[in-house]
Amino acid sequence: GGVLPGPKVSEEIAEARGVPAGVDCISPAYHTAFSTPKELLEFTAKLRDLSGGKPAGFKLCIGKPTEFMGICKAMIETNIYPDFIVIDGGEGGTGAGPIEFVDHMGSPLVDGLIFAQNVLVGSGVRDKMKVAASAKITSAFEMARVMALGADWCNAARAFMFSVGCIQAMRCQTNTCPAGVATQDKRRQRGLVVTDKSERVFNYHRNTLDDLAQVVAACGIYHPNELTPSLLCHRTSALHHKTYKHLFDWLSPNELLEGTKDEWYARQWKSARSEVFC
Structure with a gap:
């Protein structure tokens, strides 16, 4: 909802x-x-x-x-x-x-x-x-982890929200976002300079995928779809760990x-x- x-x-x-227009739009938790x-x-x-x-x-x-x-x-x-x-x-x-x-x-x-x-x-x-x-999901490791657990791809919203300029002012619902990200107010939207933020978004996307490629290569494989639970480890105590293959x-x-x-x-x-x- x-x-x-x-x-x-x-x-x-x-x-x-x-x-x-101008009326609260309520999305219920169920589907009609x-x-x-x-x-x-x-x-x-x-x-x-x-x-x-x-x-x-x-x-x-x-x-x-x-x-x-x-x-x-x-x-x-x-x-x-x-x-x-x-x-x-x-x-x-x-x-x-x-x-x-x-x-x-x-x-x-x-x-x-x-x-x-x-x-x-x-x-x-x-x-x-x-x-x-x-x-x-914000980092290359988090992408690799979910792919190892069965995902074919990842969705990211919060990470791109930050890359475009969100400062977590916690005003999303008020239409007064000071960064111009979550507002329909034309005056406040000027705070989001598209030519600048688009480069930041592009750099975040490119560099994160580059990092994922390095993680994949470090695992000795060629493609993220080769990631498996046996490549993920979780520490169970100060001296012991288990792979996700054996943990679940x-x-x-x-x-x-x-x-x-x-x-x-x-x-x-x-x-x-x-x-x-x-």
């Missing part, structure tokens, strides 16, 4: 979003177009058809395990697959969201991504779509369909339903 205060709803925004896993996939397919075949997918932060598993069951039953799924982390969020949602809702990115990767692989649908990751359980292709020995995954998979989010 989110709130775009009335003073920020300009004529241009109002036209694009189909809402009255679907209420079940199957309806979600049907809506995704509808968007793809209406856009002439352009890639269509959805973004979510993992909450109840059975809800995401229900979506995967619905994919198998309907034979409708999104082109991509973006896994967001609970540590992400927007200044337009309720503080309870920003601070206390959803799984952290690493936990959510590992779970989603396991369920997609275990249900045999992982190769039918791309998976992206987002949530405070990883499911094999079709393991959920054939009957996994992992009791937790087996119990959640059995409870999941394609007809209802439960």
Whole structure:
């Protein structure tokens, strides 16, 4: 959910979003177009058809395990697959969201991504779509980490917000951003000098990707898609560490369909339903 205060709803925004100008635009936490896993996939397919075949997918932060598993069951039953799924982390969020949602809702990115990767692989649908990751990803290492855990690419918003000049004045919702980043006020927008900030954004993007290439090379591989959990280490004590391969359980292709020995995954998979989010 989110709130775009009335003073920020300009004529241009109002036209694009189909809402009255100057009136608070309330985005609820639920979606009016679907209420079940199957309806979600049907809506995704509808968007793809209406856009002439352009890639269509959805973004979510993992909450109840059975809800995401229900979506995967619905994919198998309907034979409708999104082109991509973006896994967001609970540590992400927007200044337009309720503080309870920003601070206390959803799984952290690493936990959510590992779970989603396991369920997609275990249900045999992982190769039918791309998976992206987002949530405070700012550095080359953070990119490498989520790619090692299953992401095909990364999304970054906060990092580019900073590179374009955000000073964290915490006024996003007031339309009085002193840096000119989060405002529709023409006078305040002059604080964002495009010719200067565009170079900063370009440099951040280029240098971060260069750093990622160096990380990949240091791992002895040629491409980020070769990153695996066995290349990531987590210190478990002052004297010991484990790789992510051994720190977490990883499911094999079709393991959920054939009957996994992992009791937790087996119990959640059995409870999941394609007809209802439960």
